[in-house]
Amino acid sequence: MDQNEVLFDRAQKSIPGGVNSPVRAFRSVGGAPRFIKKALGPHMYDVEGKQYIDYIGSWGPMILGHNNPHVIEAVKEAVDNGLSFGAPTVGEIDIAEEIKRLIPSVEEVRLVSSGTEAGMSAIRLARGYTGRNKIVKFEGCYHGHSDSLLVKGGSGLLTFGTPSSAGVPTAVTNDTIVLEYNNPKQLKELFDKEGDEIACVIVEAVAGNMNMVPATQEFLETMREETAKHGTVLIVDEVMTGFRVALGGAQSLYHIDPDITMFGKVIGGGMPVAAFGGKRDIMNSVAPLGPVYQAGTLSGNPVAVTCGLATLHEIQQPGFYKRLSEQTAKLVKGLGAMAKKHGVAFSAQSIGGMFGIYFRGKCPTSFKEVMECDADRFKTFFHAMLDNGVYLAPSIYEAGFVSITHDDSVIARTLEAADEAFAKVKRVHG
Numbered sequence: 001m002d003q004n005e006v007l008f009d010r011a012q013k014s015i016p017g018g019v020n021s022p023v024r025a026f027r028s029v030g031g032a033p034r035f036i037k038k039a040l041g042p043h044m045y046d047v048e049g050k051q052y053i054d055y056i057g058s059w060g061p062m063i064l065g066h067n068n069p070h071v072i073e074a075v076k077e078a079v080d081n082g083l084s085f086g087a088p089t090v091g092e093i094d095i096a097e098e099i100k101r102l103i104p105s106v107e108e109v110r111l112v113s114s115g116t117e118a119g120m121s122a123i124r125l126a127r128g129y130t131g132r133n134k135i136v137k138f139e140g141c142y143h144g145h146s147d148s149l150l151v152k153g154g155s156g157l158l159t160f161g162t163p164s165s166a167g168v169p170t171a172v173t174n175d176t177i178v179l180e181y182n183n184p185k186q187l188k189e190l191f192d193k194e195g196d197e198i199a200c201v202i203v204e205a206v207a208g209n210m211n212m213v214p215a216t217q218e219f220l221e222t223m224r225e226e227t228a229k230h231g232t233v234l235i236v237d238e239v240m241t242g243f244r245v246a247l248g249g250a251q252s253l254y255h256i257d258p259d260i261t262m263f264g265k266v267i268g269g270g271m272p273v274a275a276f277g278g279k280r281d282i283m284n285s286v287a288p289l290g291p292v293y294q295a296g297t298l299s300g301n302p303v304a305v306t307c308g309l310a311t312l313h314e315i316q317q318p319g320f321y322k323r324l325s326e327q328t329a330k331l332v333k334g335l336g337a338m339a340k341k342h343g344v345a346f347s348a349q350s351i352g353g354m355f356g357i358y359f360r361g362k363c364p365t366s367f368k369e370v371m372e373c374d375a376d377r378f379k380t381f382f383h384a385m386l387d388n389g390v391y392l393a394p395s396i397y398e399a400g401f402v403s404i405t406h407d408d409s410v411i412a413r414t415l416e417a418a419d420e421a422f423a424k425v426k427r428v429h430g
């Protein structure tokens with residue numbers, strides 16, 4: 001047994017499933033997850049000292065690569081000033097102003113510590129602001145694990161075949177309406193019937209928790225029109241896409257003006273910072289100004305905020321997103337070419353620093369098409385890549401992430417590994 005297997009055995013005796021978040025557990029692909037000791041740039045190193053090219057990037061935050069020296073220096077300085085005060089700090093104003101400057105739809109922003117909290121709070125805010133109970137989400141989208149949103153969710157819920165969680169009373173989800181992603185007709189029909197009773201629509205503008213499925217322009221435009229017409233709050237969940245698909249997030253690519261946006265991942269740069277923000281009159285319903293309660297002992301933690309701010313500064317270097325998008329596009333194009341060489345049905349696409357790979361001839365445009373991807377071929381591919389030092393998300397329902405440190409040599413190494421991995425897929429599955 002190698003050290004990873006020994007540790008996984010040990011972990012499972014004290015931690016449910018051996019992990020502190022289900023998607024880390026390798027359950028759908030089998031084998032022991034790697035226990036990571038350290039990481040640098042595009043690489044992670046496990047306890048055995050084996051190097052991996054990392055395409056998970058801590059599930060999105062590590063857009064600068066691991067251990068960016070400017071970020072680490074800023075964090076070390078912040079630590080010297082103390083870890084947490086439970087009182088306002090200048091950094092909180094700085095990061096709020098930075099987010100507002102980069103995302104023009106945001107007029108006020110409240111910091112929290114996870115995307116889950118951002119989603120839970122945004123829903124409560126929308127309900128409190130509108131005085132309505134019904135909410136709309138889409139099949140295969142994941143907005144964190146708060147009760148009312150745990151219905152037909154993506155990410156681990158899909159991976160483990162539990163689209164809705166036990167322990168969530170139906171009384172809590174009765175008001176959650178689930179619609180098909182990229183089906184504007186169905187959305188319009190619902191709004192024609194009961195739009196005036198709907199508090200909010202929450203959506204991932206580029207879905208990244210059922211693999212990657214970009215919304216169509218028509219889908220998002222219909223959503224914006226119908227919600228505006230009926231006084232419904234439009235919540236765009238940019239926890240994954242924010243500062244990832246573009247500096248201005250998915251909303252800048254689609255030219256959509258949400259009422260509320262959720263952030264997470266990149267805005268913390270690897271530390272626990274997330275946020276929800278948007279139109280001032282809605283945000284003014286949040287306590288202490290308004291009746292919607294929302295709070296957090298560690299919200300706006302000074303060390304985490306420093307990490308997030310330093311990250312936000314780095315991503316504004318000229319040409320950052322151009323390079324990030326180019327490197328990601330090179331990766332997916334190269335993977336497509338390798339699959340073709342070996343005659344494996346495969347497709348791939350990217351937006352900014354986010355990508356999807358699919359064991360299916362064409363990129364999926366709906367949840368139903370995602371379900372047609374070949375999980376067995378992926379499993380073989382995943383393990384062949386991992387053995388060869390390339391660390392992909394261990395599920396067909398997750399998006400992948402590239403950092404600015406994934407240079408040409410890293411992409412080339414990945415494609416070498418893919419050459420062998422696709423050959424193996426062909427050998428094993430035909």
Ligand SMILES: Cc1ncc(COP(=O)(O)O)c(C=O)c1O
Nearest residue numbers: 114115116142143144237239240
């Ligand atoms: C789109 C989206 N929303 C919300 C979340 C929840 O964030 P967190 O894991 O920080 O609670 C995630 C990821 O986990 C996500 O991808």
Ligand SMILES: NCC(=O)CCC(=O)O
Nearest residue numbers: 021023059155208209398
């Ligand atoms: N797509 C999955 C996530 O982004 C979340 C990671 C986690 O739940 O650990």
